[in-house]
Amino acid sequence: MGALEIIKSDYIRELVAKGERGDGRKDMDVRDIKITTGTIDHAEGSAQVDLGNTRVLAGAKIMVDDVHSDTPDQGNIVVSAELLPLASAEYESGPPSPEAIELARVVDRGIRAGNCIKLEDLFLGEGKAWTVYVDVYVLNYDGNLFDASTLAAMSAIMNARIPEYKDGVANYENRKEPLNITNVVSSATFAKIGNSILLDPSGEEESAMDARLTIATDGNVIRAMQKGLSGSFTIEEVDKLAGIALEKHQFYLKHIEKAKR
């Protein structure tokens, strides 16, 4: 960390300790959300999410694959994430960083554990099944990639249309049927800074945070969790934050539904 980063981080910590945030939000306020679906025609589904100044684009491609021998009656969903070098001065070209892999796997877990797509529905017969590849492209970083990416991935699969499938061949010129979406998951990510906890941390808040907790829910049940960084949470804090994440789902769901087409 350079001197300027340390001064900035100290400033954020002082602010948060007083119960304030740099952009005037309350501790559990989420920044403005804008979701635009269907921006990439070639993808079977796509969605761009702006969460404050964080911008991510998710594209869904639906491909014919051989089934796995341990799941002969199912297709698959695979989520990947790229922290593109154009998204932040901190990001570099090269193989996916541990941060990118963690991001992808946490988004994947929420959608998978939430049974948002029933994998049995993707089975085509005769050893073939659809694989839904969701690639999350981070275009501009300003904190909380987890929630932005879950919104984008979820919106992209809800936007997707399955290619026509005949005699073992997929016809990408003819895409009509949507995927059968059986559940919708959202995630709420909390930053712990000192003894304070904030929902939807911005980039500068993340640079000062001690620990991070992402909780994905479908509004009824907690579907996935991931704690990150070297700080800690107490059981009481996790208990309380799980309640907040479950309540906030309706708010995220409204944004997802509004952008659906």
Added chain:
Amino acid sequence: MASSLNKPELIVNGKRLDGRDFGELRPLKIEANVLKNAQGSAYLEWGNNRVLAAVYGPREATPRHTADSTKAIVKCRYSMAPFSGLADHGRTGPNRRATEISKVTKEVFENVIFLNEFPGSEIDIFIEILQSDGGTRAAGITAAAVALANAGIKMKDLVYAVSAGRIGEHVVLDVNMIEDNYSDADMPMAISPKSGEILLLQMDGGLTKEQLRKGMEMVIEAGKTISKAQRDALKDIYKK
């Protein structure tokens, strides 16, 4: 998660497949100081898991640009041996799952090691899963904590880890492989036992808020047994 086609009955007459109660740990055995070259090491058998952990350092951070002039950096490699699985042959080297586990494990130990004591240096934690039967990341963290203590690295606490899960309506402790494949939730946690603080928390599946609470409490309760096994392993070094 495996196909639901051949899902076995995981609970019969109120007992789990291996005869355990819902809140019961698998047998746990830890031996410290098992490798000559490493500064600290531990071998752990936890149910059918076989785990080796070794610590090198503090030593000069390499490459040099990774060094932090204010504190030590922690590096962690969690890796599964290609022969560790029952029915599959894994690939050598880290995959995406191992990369994620290495990252969250590193973050656990950054919390408890007095990093300021060793500026400019690195501490390497190597976790090799020789045989896997569910809960390997928890077993790896539990073993690595012993290896770090064995290496004489100053820590504020001896961390342990274990997972809770859900099978049907039952919240259960220390999920094994077959339970993990077919269970309704899995939640590995690492705890700093002195303060009860959560240093690692991951979960997937489905838990209500109440089940989450119960799972976390089971993990805290299990700490007494796991911490004792860790401390005994360290004491036993001096009995030999």
